Amino acid sequence: PPSPEVPPAGTMCGILAVLGVGDVSLAKRSRIIELSRRLRHRGPDWSGIHSFEDCYLAHQRLAIVDPTSGDQPLYNEDKTVVVTVNGEIYNHEELKAKLKHHKFQTGSDCEVIAHLYEEYGEEFVDMLDGMFSFVLLDTRDKSFIAARDAIGICPLYMGWGLDGSVWFSSEMKALSDDCERFISFPPGHLYSSKTGGLRRWYNPPWFSESIPSAPYDPLLIRESFEKAVIKRLMTDVPFGVLLSGGLDSSLVASVVSRHLAETKVARQWGNKLHTFCIGLKV
Numbered sequence: 001p002p003s004p005e006v007p008p009a010g011t012m013c014g015i016l017a018v019l020g021v022g023d024v025s026l027a028k029r030s031r032i033i034e035l036s037r038r039l040r041h042r043g044p045d046w047s048g049i050h051s052f053e054d055c056y057l058a059h060q061r062l063a064i065v066d067p068t069s070g071d072q073p074l075y076n077e078d079k080t081v082v083v084t085v086n087g088e089i090y091n092h093e094e095l096k097a098k099l100k101h102h103k104f105q106t107g108s109d110c111e112v113i114a115h116l117y118e119e120y121g122e123e124f125v126d127m128l129d130g131m132f133s134f135v136l137l138d139t140r141d142k143s144f145i146a147a148r149d150a151i152g153i154c155p156l157y158m159g160w161g162l163d164g165s166v167w168f169s170s171e172m173k174a175l176s177d178d179c180e181r182f183i184s185f186p187p188g189h190l191y192s193s194k195t196g197g198l199r200r201w202y203n204p205p206w207f208s209e210s211i212p213s214a215p216y217d218p219l220l221i222r223e224s225f226e227k228a229v230i231k232r233l234m235t236d237v238p239f240g241v242l243l244s245g246g247l248d249s250s251l252v253a254s255v256v257s258r259h260l261a262e263t264k265v266a267r268q269w270g271n272k273l274h275t276f277c278i279g280l281k282v
């Protein structure tokens with residue numbers, strides 16, 4: 001799992017989805033926009049909402065990849081599949097290469113989710129390498145799915161309204177007042193409206209092992225660590241590293257500074273690494 005000291009790029013963005021609310025009034029829409037605004041601090045760059053009958057998908061964006069055209073919700077070609085995502089899909093380019101006959105409308109890493117769903121159905125979640133929480137609505141049969149990354153880096157909550165509606169949100173504050181009951185969405189799980197239940201999509205072989213048996217291999221640890229840091233440099237906007245003063249954040253900063261010059265972001269913003277520390281005045 002990534003260190004919490006990895007730059008916060010992508011840990012923000014706010015999503016809110018309300019499905020099957022049985023109310024298509026303007027008042028309901030305004031209420032949902034108002035609730036989505038409670039997540040504004042998670043994404044100052046854009047606010048978006050898509051409604052289809054009595055289903056609403058809202059987004060507050062902190063733009064990381066393709067800031068100019070990647071506003072959300074995102075869609076498939078004919079806009080029958082709608083998706084609102086918080087997260088980063090690190091292998092989006094490889095996945096796009098598998099979807100040659102699909103037309104992409106944005107450069108967002110997250111758009112791939114709508115097209116993968118069209119191609120593979122809900123099983124596609126296992127193909128994503130990244131951190132994410134998302135809600136996807138298939139307007140053709142009014143079904144929806146929601147999923148959270150393997151270890152729950154991106155937050156997600158799920159709630160149920162008295163009117164039979166199902167809610168998802170990045171933070172509890174957008175659903176606590178309108179839901180009769182709500183839960184923290186379990187990491188590595190997927191909710192599908194078709195089956196009406198949650199199931200674990202993340203099933204690595206080591207889940208069933210009681211004692212991990214790989215021999216100690218420092219070179220492998222080093223390579224994996226470097227790879228994990230490098231793939232998180234996928235950004236079109238400047239970023240920094242939070243230094244805690246400990247070993248982990250120093251290692252992250254040293255790997256980043258060695259690889260910064262090769263990144264897309266360095267060509268535009270320069271290859272000087274910005275670091276931040278938090279201090280207390282006593």
Ligand SMILES: NC(=O)CC[C@H](N)C(=O)O
Pocket residue numbers: 009010011012013061062063064065066070085086087088089108109110
């Ligand atoms: N902050 C986010 O969750 C970013 C979402 C998406 N990857 C983007 O760049 O816009």
